[in-house]
Amino acid sequence: MATTLIDNKRTDVVGRLLAEGALMNMLAFQIEAHDREKNTDDLSPKLSxxxxxxxxxxxxxxxxxxxxxxxxxxxxxxxxxxxxxxxxxxxxxxxxxxxxxxxxxxxxxxxxxxxxxxxxxxxxxxxxxxxxxxxxxxxxxxxxxxxxxxxxxxxxxxxxxx
Incomplete structure (x- = not known):
């Protein structure tokens, strides 16, 4: 995804859409990783x-x-x-x-x-x-x-x- 963003040399509408799509994918993966980590913490009991x-x-x-x-x-x-x-x-x-x-x-x-x-x-x-x-x-x-x-x-x- 990052390479798509970096390698994208297009400046037209398609290029901007590709860049925006790559950024959205990166953001989605970050949110998913955060949610997964949060849910894992919720599953571990508060027990000694x-x-x-x-x-x-x-x-x-x-x-x-x-x-x-x-x-x-x-x-x-x-x-x-x-x-x-x-x-x-x-x-x-x-x-x-x-x-x-x-x-x-x-x-x-x-x-x-x-x-x-x-x-x-x-x-x-x-x-x-x-x-x-x-x-x-x-x-x-x-x-x-x-x-x-x-x-x-x-x-x-x-x-x-x-």
Whole structure:
């Protein structure tokens, strides 16, 4: 763009239009770069490194207390941050809401239990903190493409085939 402007030796209407177009393009790129930088700043949370570290460790805390269903307020208190910082930090680190993050961990634990234990579906469901077996089955299928019993059968078949 700058070379178009510099190399433009024309002084007629077309030359002026080329120069104006090159300047407009340069200005548009500058505005776009500024907006991109501004939006990036808006995405980074106003959290200290210590707060981000505690939020990062939240997954382990949830796994250790998998049967409990703490509220967002309780989770925030457990790691020593405000509810809004918890929500902002989880969204920033994991791209999910706190509830989506917790549900995802519960489903991952359920998958591990299906693969590595003889627990039945009801035992797993209640062990990971779900009170409704049908809801657990529905979201497990949404996440992994199979209901838990089908997932277990497929896992056993694949394991025996290896």
């Amino acid at each position: 490194k210590a707060e981000l570290s505690r939020i990062t460790d939240l997954g382990d805390l949830i796994r250790k207390n998998i049967s409990r269903r703490p509220s967002i307020e309780e989770l925030a208190n457990m790691i020593g941050v405000s509810q809004s910082k918890l929500q902002t930090g989880v969204k920033y680190l994991h791209g999910r809401t706190v509830n989506q993050f917790v549900t995802n961990i519960r489903l991952e634990v359920a998958r591990e239990l299906i693969q590595n234990t003889d627990m039945n579906q009801s035992e797993i469901c209640y062990h990971i903190g779900f009170s409704s077996r049908s809801h657990f089955t529905k979201i497990f299928e949404e996440r992994f493409g199979k209901v838990p019993s089908e997932y277990k059968k497929a896992f056993i078949r694949n394991k025996q085939g290896s």
